[in-house]
Amino acid sequence: MARQPLIAGNWKMNLNHLEAIALVQKLAFALPEKYFSKVEVAVIPPFTDIRSVQTLIDGDKLLVKHGAQDVSEHDSGAYTGDVAASMLAKLGCSYVVVGHSERREYHGETDELVNKKVRQVLKNEMTPILCVGEALDVREAGGHVEHCTTQLIDGLKGLKAEQVRGTVIAYEPVWAIGTGKVATAADAQEVCGALRQALSDKYGKEVADEVRVLYGGSVKSSNIGELIGQTDVDGALVGGASLNADEFAKLSAMAAGGPLP
Ligand SMILES: O=C(CO)COP(=O)(O)O
Numbered sequence: 001m002a003r004q005p006l007i008a009g010n011w012k013m014n015l016n017h018l019e020a021i022a023l024v025q026k027l028a029f030a031l032p033e034k035y036f037s038k039v040e041v042a043v044i045p046p047f048t049d050i051r052s053v054q055t056l057i058d059g060d061k062l063l064v065k066h067g068a069q070d071v072s073e074h075d076s077g078a079y080t081g082d083v084a085a086s087m088l089a090k091l092g093c094s095y096v097v098v099g100h101s102e103r104r105e106y107h108g109e110t111d112e113l114v115n116k117k118v119r120q121v122l123k124n125e126m127t128p129i130l131c132v133g134e135a136l137d138v139r140e141a142g143g144h145v146e147h148c149t150t151q152l153i154d155g156l157k158g159l160k161a162e163q164v165r166g167t168v169i170a171y172e173p174v175w176a177i178g179t180g181k182v183a184t185a186a187d188a189q190e191v192c193g194a195l196r197q198a199l200s201d202k203y204g205k206e207v208a209d210e211v212r213v214l215y216g217g218s219v220k221s222s223n224i225g226e227l228i229g230q231t232d233v234d235g236a237l238v239g240g241a242s243l244n245a246d247e248f249a250k251l252s253a254m255a256a257g258g259p260l261p
Pocket residue numbers: 010100172176177178179180216217218219237238239240241
């Protein structure tokens with residue numbers, strides 16, 4: 001079965017709710033509807049923007065999906081500052097990014113915590129985008145494949161094959177994030193292919209063949225074509241280039257197989 005490419009724009013801590021509305025409107029205008037049968041496009045804004053984005057998407061019946069950048073590992077309760085998965089589900093989120101390298105680095109998130117968050121997302125019927133990726137020293141020492149497959153298997157620990165089928169994995173080498181240093185298409189394929197193989201070994205080929213594996217790290221409209229041309233790269237998690245509606249529309253169109261008219 002062919003996997004539908006997914007292009008998800010992780011805005012990180014950028015754009016307030018008014019800027020968010022403007023960007024989504026512009027994106028919907030720039031990307032003709034026909035592209036959406038070939039590529040799924042999602043925006044992942046900060047929490048404070050989600051309600052506005054949801055209202056716009058629902059009101060104008062836009063085909064763009066939306067999600068969140070993080071979630072609490074708890075159901076509810078005395079966890080000041082945290083946001084529950086049930087709240088994100090109520091806001092119509094399709095996706096929740098879990099275990100982004102910036103959360104792992106600046107908030108000390110471990111694979112164990114990431115695993116709890118993945119479970120919360122699935123329990124609330126959304127799709128986790130589980131991020132894995134190695135730092136430069138790990139890559140230079142040749143340990144990148146093992147590092148990433150360990151993060152993957154630990155992040156999915158205890159899940160049934162049926163649940164794994166509904167996840168999205170994102171390979172984001174830390175050294176390629178926001179640096180302009182994009183991994184070569186062959187680098188991306190090496191790790192994305194190894195991740196799918198690890199899924200196949202643990203959950204069976206049928207499940208592994210359904211899971212979408214994205215690449216992330218300095219993806220732009222000029223390099224998405226080559227990346228997505230790789231056997232095991234099913235789309236991208238895009239940072240900087242998702243903050244510009246025209247560039248993100250262009251990138252999404254390229255992932256759908258052709259440039260904008
Ligand atoms: O971290 C990323 C997406 O989650 C990648 O960010 P950049 O596209 O800005 O390198």
